[in-house]
Structures are given as structure tokens and as C-alpha cells.
Ligand code: SF4
């Protein structure tokens with residue numbers, strides 16, 4: 001089957017009514033980013049000395065990193081476990097991770113009070129700081145992701161370099177350069193692929209270490225020394241659901257047949273991962289006896305129950321059911337619940353659980369914060385669509401006779 | 412061919428390993444300045460003698476070039492109606508807790524950075540902008556700070572404040588123990604101005620001794636608790652009070668240091684970069700084996716056909 005499946009650019013009309021709505025959301029978000037740059041963080045957000053971090057960190061960064069886990073999980077499956085049948089999905093997953101991490105970096109940038117000092121951690125080190133480690137790993141991993149994406153760019157342009165007018169004279173040398181780059185990358189790519197997986201494991205878990213230092217400021221339902229492990233396990237279990245959900249959406253929006261087989265295979269791997277995560281989460285709760293907080297009725301306990309039941313238990317049950325395994329729609333719903341659960345978990349850890357000793361006004365995100373967050377998600381979708389149209393990302397069945405000029409490597 | 416690719420693989424892996432260990436020797440030192448001098452200074456705050464004149468607030472602002480009303484305006488006691496916290500424009504504030512019985516006096520509590528012995532802010536700051544100095548003060552370096560506000564998330568006393576209203580070059584502000592004044596041999600501004608000698612400046616050791624003496628001399632006046640002696644591993648600023656500190660809105664904190672757990676995890680994951688390098692090698696090995704397996708499978712298929 002995979003013989004006649006080949007990633008190709010999908011030429012379509014870019015703007016559809018949905019795309020226009022998404023573009024408007026993105027534009028509004030960008031306006032608020034501009035406002036933040038001109039008037040400062042205080043003017044646009046509801047952040048305060050009591051609540052120094054809001055949804056730009058809790059959602060854009062923490063949830064953003066977790067939901068980009070499809071990149072390293074599929075890389076591990078496709079390249080490290082060397083399962084060739086999954087090579088079809090490594091490219092879309094790679095693109096999502098690349099865009100996701102790019103926006104994580106951009107979100108950190110606008111949240112930083114002094115964004116023009118964002119490079120400081122490169123030369124000013126603090127090995128004790130979990131944030132330092134997260135920052136460094138994310139920076140390096142983002143670079144690795146760009147490198148991993150390069151072969152797709154070279155593949156797109158080798159033999160097709162066609163600069164207009166004055167630049168025409170460079171066509172041949174540019175083509176040579178691309179070919180050389182491609183050969184070099186081909187030989188060294190495994191270094192970057194392994195590095196990407198290692199870096200992901202490191203910062204996915206360190207993201208959990210972040211809130212540990214907040215100590216008693218954080219609600220005991222979430223505050224635990226095994227937070228890094230929980231973050232890593234949940235990131236691992238959300239990787240494949242992200243790929244399933246996204247491949248379903250892509251196939252719908254581009255009118256392709258969903259990859260039912262691959263989706264089902266990926267789906268069968270989700271349940272064990274979710275099960276491990278759930279057992280650690282519940283085990284931790286039993287050992288630290290935090291279940292007593294569930295008898296109280298407040299935002300924290302309600303959010304915790306929603307996170308566990310709807311975000312973990314229900315999808316776990318769904319992924320175990322044979323009927324669901326067979327239907328792309330069912331798989332996507334189950335996948336969406338896992339995504340929702342991890343999203344909620346990150347938001348809970350960074351926002352709901354954060355309860356400082358002196359609170360004058362509790363935190364709720366401002367219109368500006370919400371618009372920026374929504375705007376960045378919208379931008380990501382727009383870029384994804386554009387990339388899929390320009391670059392060979394999504395695999396489609398090939399009619400015989402359409403031979404590419406340049407043989408395709410399975411990256 | 413196989414051998415060659417394997418050799419190349421091993422070589423590259425070894426190179427990467429060496430590169431990372433090279434980095435690690437540097438990174439061990441890559442920590443902010445943290446000294447716990449035996450003779451570090453501190454301040455003992457005796458809340459039982461404070462009259463809430465707020466002259467310390469005025470002196471603090473004046474010493475730190477912060478805008479302030481004239482000193483006379485500080486006689487206005489209506490500010491006590493609301494609990495206040497230090498912020499970027501006031502590094503210390505005094506609050507008042509009215510008495511339960513009418514015949515007692517209200518209690519005034521001056522609040523500022525505690526200058527922890529094991530400060531969460533120093534451990535947390537991504538660029539090491541905070542440091543613990545020989546004289547006990549915890550200070551902040553404007554040339555490093557990137558404005559991430561992780562220090563605020565970390566501080567158990569909710570002290571560092573951020574200039575949210577500034578679009579360009581916002582600062583983190585908090586009490587710096589009058590670092591520039593004490594360097595020149597002057598007293599901290601609040602200690603110098605306080606008319607009631609609420610604030611005693613001295614080595615932390617001597618202050619703790621003195622506090623214990625006070626407690627045993629006047630057991631009716633003080634509760635048996637020096638706030639800051641053991642809280643989060645000890646702080647340079649210490650408090651005495653006549654009633655439970657929790658009633659005076661001091662956070663209830665254990666004796667474990669604030670950064671203890673997270674630093675242990677951090678150093679566990681990064682113990683001389685061994686775990687990441689080991690993971691790298693492991694994944695590399697798995698990848699190589701799987702690739703070989705897949706290749707030999709393919710060869711077999713070819714033979715069958
Ligand atoms: S009170 Fe907060 S800001 Fe002050 S030294 Fe301790 S952790 Fe740092």
C-alpha cells in the first residue's frame with residue numbers, strides 16, 4: 001500500500017469561508033499583540049503581582065508544547081522503531097511540531113517583559129532553574145525541527161529551482177547547493193532524529209518540574225514531586241491522538257480518504273500509554289492521600305474530576321472498544337478527548353492550581369489574552385494549510401506514470 | 412558497508428557525547444552567586460512595639476528614588492483599612508491588624524522581602540539575575556533579567572513585583588536590604604528611621620540569640636516562635652509577635668527549603684548529563700538494530716520472489 005502512497009503538495013484554493021473566519025481571528029490576535037508591544041503587558045492582560053503567569057504561559061506554552069508531542073512520538077515510532085508503514089504520518093506530525101514549537105517560542109516572546117533579551121539564557125546560565133532547562137531544550141529542539149524539515153524543502157525544490165529575471169543565473173548553482181545539502185542531511189539525519197526525541201523527553205518532563213518550586217502555592221491535587229513524570233507520560237499519550245485527530249481533519253478539509261489503517265494502529269497504542277499515565281496519576285493521589293480534597297466542592301476539585309474522567313478515563317475506554325477502532329470518526333472523537341484532557345491538565349497545573357497566599361482579585365484571562373491565544377492557534381492552522389499546499393507533506397495515492405524527477409527518501 | 416555505517420554511527424555518537432560532557436563541566440559552575448556567610452546580616456522585627464507610623468515606608472522610597480508623598484502624609488491611618496502588599500512602587504508596606512478585644516492595641520506588621528537563606532527566587536531565575544550575597548541580602552541584577560516572572564511564581568512570600576504598566580524595560584522590584592547603603596557602612600533606611608526601634612540590624616546569629624532572650628524574658632509578651640528562624644530553611648529577616656503569625660497573615664510554611672525538591676529533580680535528570688547521553692545512546696542502539704532488522708527482512712523478501 002505504501003508503495004503507491006507518496007507525499008505531494010496539495011494544490012487547492014487557499015481561501016474557503018472557514019479559512020476566512022480563521023484569518024479574521026488571527027488578525028484580531030495580531031492586533032492585540034501589537035497593543036501589548038505598544039502599551040505593555042499590564043494594559044492587555046489581567047496579570048498582576050498575585051498572578052504573574054496567565055494563559056499565555058499555561059495554554060500557549062505549556063499546552064502548546066504538550067500538544068506538539070506528535071512530532072517526537074511519531075519520530076520515535078517511525079524512525080527509531082523503524083516502522084516504515086508510519087512514514088506516511090511523520091511528515092504531517094513533523095510540520096505540526098515545527099509550527100507548534102515556533103508559536104511556543106513566539107508566545108514566550110510576547111509574554112516576556114523584556115522580549116529583546118530572549119537570548120540571555122544562551123549565555124547566562126542557571127543550572128538550578130527548571131525554566132532554564134525548558135528554555136534551552138525548546139530552543140535547541142526548535143532548531144532540530146527546522147533541520148528535520150529541511151529535506152522536505154530540498155525535495156520540493158530540487159530540479160525545480162526557477163528564479164525569475166536577474167536571479168536566473170543562480171538557478172543551476174542553487175540547485176547544486178540544494179542537492180549537496182540534501183545528501184549531507186541524508187547521512188546525518190539520524191543524529192537529529194535521536195536528538196529530537198531526547199530533547200523532547202527532557203523538556204516535556206522539565207515543564208512539569210516548573211511548578212514544583214511554587215510549593216504550597218499550588219493546590220495539593222496537582223502539586224507532587226512526580227509532576228515531571230506525569231508531564232512526560234501525558235505528553236507521550238497525547239502524541240498519537242494529535243496525529244489521529246489532525247489526519248482526520250486534514251483528510252476532511254482536503255477531501256481525501258482518511259488513513260483508516262494507520263489511524264487504527266496508532267489508536268491501539270494509545271490505550272496502554274493512557275493506562276500507564278492514569279495509574280501513576282491515581283497512584284500518586286492514593287499515596288499522598290489527596291483524594292480528601294475531592295470531597296470539597298470547588299473549582300479545583302471539579303476541574304480535577306473533569307480532567308481525569310473526560311480527559312483520561314472515557315477516551316481510555318473508547319480506545320479499548322473494537323467498534324471505535326474501526327471507525328475514523330470514533331477514533332477522532334476519542335483522540336479529541338485525550339487532547340482535551342492534556343490541554344486541561346496543563347491549564348490546571350499552571351492556572352487553576354496556582355493559589356498564592358495573598359489574593360486581591362482572582363485571575364481570569366482578559367479579552368486581549370484570549371484573543372492572542374486564539375489568534376496564534378488560528379495562525380498555526382493557516383500556516384499548516386499553506387505548508388501542505390506548497391510542500392510535499394500529505395501522502396496521497398499515486399496514479400501510475402507520475403514519476404518524480406528526484407527519488408524520494410522516506411523521511 | 413554495514414561495518415562502515417556502524418563505525419560512522421559510533422563515531423558520531425561518541426563525538427556528541429564528548430561535546431555534551433564538555434559542556435557539562437562548564438554548566439556545573441553555571442549557577443548564580445550564592446553565598447551563605449556565617450556572619451550574614453539580618454533584621455529582627457519586633458511587631459509588638461511597632462506603632463504603624465509608616466516612616467519606614469517613606470525612608471525606603473526615598474532611599475530607592477521612588478516617588479513619594481511628603482512624610483507628613485504618612486500620618487494618615489485610613490490606609491490601614493485595606494491590607495496592602497509590597498509592589499514595584501513600594502518595596503515595604505506596613506499593615507494593621509485590629510485587636511479582638513477593645514482594650515488591646517492593634518498590631519502593625521512591616522512587610523518586605525525576607526532575604527531567605529535558601530531563596531526560591533535565586534534558584535528559579537532563568538538567567539541567574541538574583542543572587543545571595545555575603546551580607547545576607549538577596550539582590551537582583553537588571554542587566555540580566557528578561558522579565559519572565561518565574562521568580563514571582565517561585566517566591567513563597569509573594570514578594571517580587573513586576574512593572575506591568577511598562578511597555579519597555581520593565582523591572583522586577585523588591586527590597587534589596589539597602590545593598591548600596593550597607594556597602595558604605597550605613598544602616599538600612601528603614602532601620603535608621605524607625606523611632607520605636609522595632610527593627611534591629613545585626614548578624615543573623617546574634618539576632619536569633621536576642622530573640623530567644625526576649626521570648627524567655629517576656630513570656631507573656633511574645634509567643635514562642637521566631638518567624639523566619641526555620642521557615643523555608645531560614646530567612647535573614649526575622650519576626651517576633653504577640654499572637655500566632657497565621658492570624659497576622661504570614662504564610663504557613665514548613666521548614667523545607669523552597670527550592671529543595673525542584674533542584675533535586677533538576678540535578679537528578681541532569682546528573683553530569685549522564686541520563687540524557689545514556690538515553691541518546693540507547694535510542695541510537697535501538698534505531699540501528701531496528702534498521703538492520705528491517706533491511707534483512709527486505710532482503711529475505713527479495714529472495715522469496
Ligand atoms: S522572600 Fe522571596 S524574593 Fe525574598 S529572598 Fe525569599 S524567595 Fe527571594
Ligand code: SF4
Pocket residue numbers: 535536537538539540541551555556557558559560561562563583
Ligand atoms: S523576571 Fe527577571 S529576575 Fe525574575 S525570574 Fe525572570 S529573569 Fe529572573
Ligand code: SF4
Pocket residue numbers: 460461462463464465466467468505519521604605606607608609610
Ligand atoms: S518606622 Fe518603625 S514603628 Fe514606624 S511603622 Fe515602620 S517599623 Fe513600625
